[in-house]
Amino acid sequence: MAENTELELLITVVVAADDETAARAACRGLVRRIDGRIVASGDCSDEEPGCWSVTISRASAETAQHVAGLSRAVRNFLRELGPDYARHRVSCEPPTAWTVVEHPELVGDLVAGGERLLVEAWSGGSILFGRSDPGDPDEPPAEAPEGIGDLDERGNPRPRLRLLVDVVTERRAGAEWPARAVASRLSHTAAITEYAVDPPLVRVAMDLGPALGDLPEIVLGAISTLGGNGWSRLRVDEHRATARWSAAPTPPSGVAAIEVSAVEAEADEPQSTVGTTGHG
Numbered sequence: 262m263a264e265n266t267e268l269e270l271l272i273t274v275v276v277a278a279d280d281e282t283a284a285r286a287a288c289r290g291l292v293r294r295i296d297g298r299i300v301a302s303g304d305c306s307d308e309e310p311g312c313w314s315v316t317i318s319r320a321s322a323e324t325a326q327h328v329a330g331l332s333r334a335v336r337n338f339l340r341e342l343g344p345d346y347a348r349h350r351v352s353c354e355p356p357t358a359w360t361v362v363e364h365p366e367l368v369g370d371l372v373a374g375g376e377r378l379l380v381e382a383w384s385g386g387s388i389l390f391g392r393s394d395p396g397d398p399d400e401p402p403a404e405a406p407e408g409i410g411d412l413d414e415r416g417n418p419r420p421r422l423r424l425l426v427d428v429v430t431e432r433r434a435g436a437e438w439p440a441r442a443v444a445s446r447l448s449h450t451a452a453i454t455e456y457a458v459d460p461p462l463v464r465v466a467m468d469l470g471p472a473l474g475d476l477p478e479i480v481l482g483a484i485s486t487l488g489g490n491g492w493s494r495l496r497v498d499e500h501r502a503t504a505r506w507s508a509a510p511t512p513p514s515g516v517a518a519i520e521v522s523a524v525e526a527e528a529d530e531p532q533s534t535v536g537t538t539g540h541g
Contacts, residue, residue, distance in 0.1 A: 265300075268320070268321035268323050268330060268331065268334050268353045268382050268383065269319075269320060269321065269382070270297075270318070270320070270321050270334060270335075270338055270380065270381070270382055271300075271316055271317070271318055271379075271380075271381045271382075271383065272291075272295070272297065272316070272317045272318075272319065272338075272378065272379070272380050272381075273295065273299060273314055273315070273316045273317075273378070273379040273381075274288055274291070274314070274315050274316075274317070274371075274372050274375055274377070274378055275305060275312050275313070275368075275375070275376045275377040275378075276288065276311060276312060276313050276314075276372055276373075276374045276375055276379060277311050277312055277313075277374040277375075277376060278311075278313050278374055280313075281313055282304050283313075284302060284313035284314075284315050284374075285299055285302055285315055287372050287373045287374055287375070288315045288317065288372050289369075290372070291317065291371050291372050292317055294371075295317070295338075295341070296318055296319060297317040297318055297319035297356065297480065298317065298318055298319075299315060299316070299317055299318075299474075300316055300317065300318045300442075301314075301315075301316040301441070301445055301523035302314060302315045302316065303437070303441030303442065303444070303445060303451075304441070305437050305441070305449050307433060309376065312325060312376060314437075314441070315464070318393060321334040321337075321338075322334075322337075322384070323337070331353050331358035332351050332353045332358045333383045334358065334382040335351045335358050335359065335360055335381070335382050336351055338380055338382075339360065339380065340350075340364050343372065345367055345541050346362060346367065349361075349362055349463075358381070358382045359380060359381040359382070359514065360379075360380050361377065361378070361379050361380075361381065362377065362379075362380070363377050363380040365377070371484075381514075381515075393406065407418070408472050409470070409472070409473060410471065411471050411526070416504050418525075418526030419471035419472065419473070419526065420471070420472055420474075420475075420476055420479055420523045420524060420525055420526065421468060421469070421470065421471055421472065421523070421524055421526055422447065422448065422469040422470065422471075422472045422479060422483065422520040422521070422522070422523055423466070423467070423468060423469065423521070423523070423524055424440075424443065424444055424447065424451070424466070424467040424469055424519070424520070424521055424522075425464060425465070425466050425467075425518075425520040425522075425524060426439065426440035426443050426444075426464070426465045426467070426516060426518070426519055427462050427463075427464050427507075427515050427516070427517045427519075428440060428459070428462065428463050428464075428465065428515065428516055428517065429461050429462060429511065429512055429513065429515060429517050429519040430461070430462075430463055430514060430515075431461070432463075433456055433458070433463055435463070436456070436463035436464075436465050437453070437465060439515060439516050440453075440465035440467065443487070443516065443519060444467050444469060446486055446487055447468055447469055447486055447487070447521075448459075448469035450469070450470045451467045451468070451469050451470075452467065452468045452470075453465060453466070453467055454466045454468050471526075472523060476497060476501065476502035476523040476524070476525070477495055477497055477502045477523075478522035479502065480495060480502045480503065480504050480521055480522065480523050481495065481504075482524075483521045484504055484521060485522075487506075487519070487521070489506060491506050491507070491509075492504050492505070492506050493505045493506070500525045501522055501523070501524045501525070502523045502525060503520060503521070503522040503523075504520070504521055505518065505519065505520040505521070506518065506519045506520075507519075
């Protein structure tokens with residue numbers, strides 16, 4: 262099999278905006294300028310009040326045949342933006358290289374209301390599961406189906422979909438962006454319920470709301486939507502169904518593990534078994 266030498270640039274902008282639609286609209290000029298496409302967006306007001314993150318994908322002319330190509334892809338992109346951006350230090354730990362521009366005045370010149378810019382180069386496709394096509398690029402995530410309330414037609418609580426995402430990062434905000442990107446594939450009503458920091462990992466726990474179906478059916482549907490290889494076998498007990506995915510080896514940055522669970526609304530919450538190395 263031929264080696265995958267493609268590089269993908271992911272540009273994440275933190276934007277001060279009234280809502281997700283306004284944040285995405287603010288980034289349209291940058292999207293056109295760099296010939297990219299929006300692949301994820303989410304509310305990061307828990308970390309930075311009134312802010313939203315918007316992630317843009319763009320292919321790179323560089324290849325991953327040499328490690329230097331990763332850093333060069335980020336540096337060349339910064340040069341495209343202008344000399345003030347090109348001065349920022351680029352870090353590289355294959356399969357990724359990255360830099361952060363934390364100057365609101367500079368970022369604001371690119372995007373109205375822009376606060377911070379994260380630029381990443383990844384080899385071999387997308388940050389999640391090697392997927393190179395994350396879906397419709399310039400449309401917000403689909404709204405949750407109407408009519409799915411917390412209670413069913415008999416007045417009983419519906420099962421709830423839960424998500425845990427472990428991210429290798431130095432900052433809580435750095436974990437929230439990719440966690441919300443994963444959640445946006447499954448629900449438009451995701452709520453962060455807890456953070457746990459265990460360097461170099463930050464774990465983000467999320468409640469994705471009520472779901473239709475029995476517990477195994479809900480989890481299998483979520484796995485199908487997320488895609489990717491390496492998911493564990495479905496584990497089912499009386500009150501919960503769970504499956505997990507983890508990277509092997511643990512990456513130097515980005516998503517390291519994901520756990521999807523469907524739980525009975527009134528069940529006690531047992532401790533998660535999500536891992537950070539190996540496949541289940």
